[in-house]
Amino acid sequence: MAADPAMAWVGLGANQGDxxxxxxxxxxxxxxxxxxxxxxxxxLYSSVPVAAGGPDYVNAxxxxxxxxxxxALLMRLQEIEDRHGRVxxxxxAPRTLDxxxxxYGDLLLDTPxxxxxxPRAHERAFVLVPLAEVAPELAIPGRGMVRDLLACIVxxxxxxxxx
Ligand code: ADP
Ligand code: MG
Numbered sequence: 467m468a469a470d471p472a473m474a475w476v477g478l479g480a481n482q483g484d485x486x487x488x489x490x491x492x493x494x495x496x497x498x499x500x501x502x503x504x505x506x507x508x509x510l511y512s513s514v515p516v517a518a519g520g521p522d523y524v525n526a527x528x529x530x531x532x533x534x535x536x537x538a539l540l541m542r543l544q545e546i547e548d549r550h551g552r553v554x555x556x557x558x559a560p561r562t563l564d565x566x567x568x569x570y571g572d573l574l575l576d577t578p579x580x581x582x583x584x585p586r587a588h589e590r591a592f593v594l595v596p597l598a599e600v601a602p603e604l605a606i607p608g609r610g611m612v613r614d615l616l617a618c619i620v621x622x623x624x625x626x627x628x629x
Contacts, residue, residue, distance in 0.1 A: 473529060475604075478525060479523045479564040479566075479592065488562060488563050489526055495546045502539075506528070509627065509629065512525070513623065525596060527596040536570045537579070543566075550562045569584070570582050572607050574607055583609065
């Protein structure tokens with residue numbers, strides 16, 4: 467591992483196919499990325515799709531310590547999505563696997579390819595509930611502490627799956 471690895475948080479979601487198996491495989495793949503190790507994994511949760519139809523999502527978050535750059539990590543996430551048969555049709559379309567880079571350390575970034583922190587992470591219960599399980603005191607840069615952000619959200623059902 468190179469000097470100064472960063473803590474990166476990845477949000478996982480699937481609402482097509484064998485969603486639990488897909489999330490498990492994606493968790494494995496994330497931990498197997500070069501220059502990267504898994505620090506913490508949340509439980510799996512189910513959530514009702516936001517602004518879209520289709521089956522419920524299965525969601526989770528993973529905390530990674532990585533020496534990959536943000537751009538390299540995003541590319542790796544997209545490779546893992548592609549391996550799970552993701553077809554990019556339209557925003558919020560049902561997907562076999564969605565991997566979002568939620569945060570990369572304290573980095574603030576706004577480029578066409580990558581916005582950090584993820585622009586909608588702070589308002590999504592399916593991100594905040596799993597984050598609160600493993601890192602309630604984590605701050606989303608520019609937004610506030612996970613626990614406080616979650617307390618502001620109403621009406622988004624997110625249920626922990628029995629495993
Ligand atoms: P969503 O997850 O919001 O439904 P998509 O996964 O379809 O949207 O969007 C993927 C696009 O979003 C990619 O082209 C990617 O470059 C861009 N993007 C920007 N910021 C991020 C981020 N923090 N994490 C993942 N993708 C991002
Ligand atoms: Mg995405």
